[in-house]
Amino acid sequence: MRLVIIATLAAAAAAAGCATTPEQQPPAGVEERAAKPAAPAAVETKPIARVDLTSKPAPGNPLKDPNNILSRRSIYYDFDKFDIKDEFRSLIEAHAKYLRESPGAKMLIQGNADERGSREYNLGLGQRRADSVKRALTLLGAKENQIESVSLGEEKPVCAEHAEDCWAKNRRADMLYSGEY
Amino acid sequence: MQALLTRLRAFLGVVLLLATPLAGAQLSIEITGAGAPRMPIAVAPFPGEGALGPGITSIVRADLERSGLFRGLEVPPLSPAPTEASTVNYAEWRSRLADALVLGSVAARPDGRYEVRFRLYDVVKQASLGGIAYTLSKEQVRATAHRIADFVYEKLTGEKGVFSTRIAYVVKRGNRFELQIADADGAGEEAALVSFEPIISPAWSPDGRKLAYVSFENKKPVVYVHSLLDGKRSVIANFRGSNSAPAWSPDGSRLAVTLSREGGSQIFLLNADGSSLRRLTSSAAIDTEPRFSGDGQWIYFTSDRGGSPQIYRMPAAGGEPQRVTFEGSYNVTPRLSPDGKTLAYITLNEGKFQVALLDLSNRQVQIITDSDRDESPSFAPNGRMILLATVIGGRGVLSAVSSDGRVKQRLSVTAGDVREPAWGPFTE
Numbered sequence: 331m332r333l334v335i336i337a338t339l340a341a342a343a344a345a346a347g348c349a350t351t352p353e354q355q356p357p358a359g360v361e362e363r364a365a366k367p368a369a370p371a372a373v374e375t376k377p378i379a380r381v382d383l384t385s386k387p388a389p390g391n392p393l394k395d396p397n398n399i400l401s402r403r404s405i406y407y408d409f410d411k412f413d414i415k416d417e418f419r420s421l422i423e424a425h426a427k428y429l430r431e432s433p434g435a436k437m438l439i440q441g442n443a444d445e446r447g448s449r450e451y452n453l454g455l456g457q458r459r460a461d462s463v464k465r466a467l468t469l470l471g472a473k474e475n476q477i478e479s480v481s482l483g484e485e486k487p488v489c490a491e492h493a494e495d496c497w498a499k500n501r502r503a504d505m506l507y508s509g510e511y
Numbered sequence: 512m513q514a515l516l517t518r519l520r521a522f523l524g525v526v527l528l529l530a531t532p533l534a535g536a537q538l539s540i541e542i543t544g545a546g547a548p549r550m551p552i553a554v555a556p557f558p559g560e561g562a563l564g565p566g567i568t569s570i571v572r573a574d575l576e577r578s579g580l581f582r583g584l585e586v587p588p589l590s591p592a593p594t595e596a597s598t599v600n601y602a603e604w605r606s607r608l609a610d611a612l613v614l615g616s617v618a619a620r621p622d623g624r625y626e627v628r629f630r631l632y633d634v635v636k637q638a639s640l641g642g643i644a645y646t647l648s649k650e651q652v653r654a655t656a657h658r659i660a661d662f663v664y665e666k667l668t669g670e671k672g673v674f675s676t677r678i679a680y681v682v683k684r685g686n687r688f689e690l691q692i693a694d695a696d697g698a699g700e701e702a703a704l705v706s707f708e709p710i711i712s713p714a715w716s717p718d719g720r721k722l723a724y725v726s727f728e729n730k731k732p733v734v735y736v737h738s739l740l741d742g743k744r745s746v747i748a749n750f751r752g753s754n755s756a757p758a759w760s761p762d763g764s765r766l767a768v769t770l771s772r773e774g775g776s777q778i779f780l781l782n783a784d785g786s787s788l789r790r791l792t793s794s795a796a797i798d799t800e801p802r803f804s805g806d807g808q809w810i811y812f813t814s815d816r817g818g819s820p821q822i823y824r825m826p827a828a829g830g831e832p833q834r835v836t837f838e839g840s841y842n843v844t845p846r847l848s849p850d851g852k853t854l855a856y857i858t859l860n861e862g863k864f865q866v867a868l869l870d871l872s873n874r875q876v877q878i879i880t881d882s883d884r885d886e887s888p889s890f891a892p893n894g895r896m897i898l899l900a901t902v903i904g905g906r907g908v909l910s911a912v913s914s915d916g917r918v919k920q921r922l923s924v925t926a927g928d929v930r931e932p933a934w935g936p937f938t939e
Binding site: 454492 | 709711712727730731732751752753755756769771774775776797799800813815820841843844857859864886887905931
């Protein structure tokens with residue numbers, strides 16, 4: 331995906347470069363113009379269209395709209411568990427519907443674990459959580475090839491304290507769409 | 512000689528109370544424990560060693576002391592300073608309480624290099640145990656000192672020394688992850704890889720030239736093999752899903768890895784160039800952390816197929832797994848001793864993650880650490896020590912413990928969290 335964007339940008343840059351090559355410019359010269367009284371010209375300004383990526387998302391993108399359930403991406407788990415709790419059912423259903431209705435959409439699910447124990451076994455626990463979300467989404471009609479489930483294990487904690495409050499935040503699966511990772 | 516060995520064997524597994532901070536090392540090593548007799552050895556300063564910068568004899572002495580088996584004696588300035596060519600006055604060394612003695616000399620060569628000669632003596636039996644001459648550049652002082660220490664250690668204990676081997680580990684400094692390679696004493700730290708994303712599970716190739724590891728630089732775990740001399744990296748496993756837990760076969764031709772490409776976390780085998788993928792386990796459980804036995808016949812691994820994570824083994828060609836650990840509800844990260852007789856692993860013991868040793872012949876389990884967040888045990892190639900990661904005061908540190916649990920050392924880095932140690936193999 332990123333490669334495609336880079337290729338597109340490169341093509342655009344190349345095209346822009348072509349347009350300003352010296353061979354295609356009109357011959358340079360000084361033009362004499364007689365000073366003629368003329369009707370005063372009206373001052374015209376055109377507002378610049380602003381794209382602000384720091385504020386609210388482009389309207390109409392439900393994935394970014396904080397009022398839309400699709401903007402929520404995280405599912406949390408109990409200790410040593412990977413079953414999806416009831417409170418996350420509607421979230422899973424909403425994303426499954428979105429994937430169903432947007433066949434071109436791709437999702438990466440990153441599973442996470444708390445810091446206790448072996449890093450590699452925790453990678454396995456995170457994978458199990460990511461796989462559980464993928465399974466739920468595909469059972470609800472998303473296509474298998476729309477979703478990749480991976481694990482970050484205990485390596486990317488969102489909370490760094492060595493206590494249960496924190497560990498609960500790190501036992502998590504995150505759903506990311508193309509361009510978000 | 513026999514008397515010396517017998518006396519020394521009596522010292523094996525001693526505990527000592529000694530702090531030996533290494534000047535200039537990024538990793539400093541502290542030996543903790545209670546006092547006990549060690550073999551007294553005199554390493555007399557080598558005449559001419561001042562030209563080499565860091566004192567070669569002080570490095571030899573620090574190496575020997577760190578093993579927990581030797582006590583380096585203070586040697587007063589002698590005139591004339593003895594060398595390996597001197598006639599040894601055994602009575603005098605005996606009166607200084609030395610059981611063993613190292614004499615040597617350093618000479619500059621016309622080509623700008625240096626020549627170090629040394630000889631080891633059994634003071635009690637009044638006999639030479641041999642010596643070697645090395646030529647070296649100024650940059651090779653540490654490497655030369657480690658070789659001398661290895662010679663002394665092997666002559667006096669009958670086992671190969673590990674002072675010339677290297678260790679790998681990961682340091683997290685702020686948002687940077689550094690895969691570091693250092694001498695076994697923690698000196699000479701060099702970064703092989705620096706990344707903004709995590710690096711875990713480094714594993715040395717049997718020839719010591721490459722490291723396999725897991726890097727998250729592509730937002731998911733991918734297995735790389737990294738050639739240490741030229742820095743060349745190749746992707747060995749980057750399949751859909753997660754790729755992790757690389758382990759080398761003893762001949763270096765194959766790698767076992769954990770992949771989630773077919774769902775779950777399962778163990779696969781592939782060639783060291785990433786070709787010929789074959790699935791080895793077939794379960795609905797997490798199967799991970801594979802490790803080959805030294806004879807290449809078995810793969811030990813962690814699995815929660817029985818409800819809790821335990822260690823199993825299966826034939827390296829694939830086949831029915833057998834459960835290996837039975838005590839406790841959490842046993843992970845299997846690591847076989849070089850002689851294949853002992854299995855080190857991490858066990859959850861009354862709320863503490865600690866290093867356990869399982870004697871594979873009599874099934875006895877012994878817990879050899881008293882810390883509570885131990886991870887990633889790694890045997891020295893002579894099996895005498897185990898390097899591990901633990902957490903002390905909220906910070907990740909490396910620790911080393913003798914395989915009988917009686918000598919403990921702590922290695923700490925001045926800034927940053929240290930984790931994921933791997934002790935490299937013997938190399939020529």
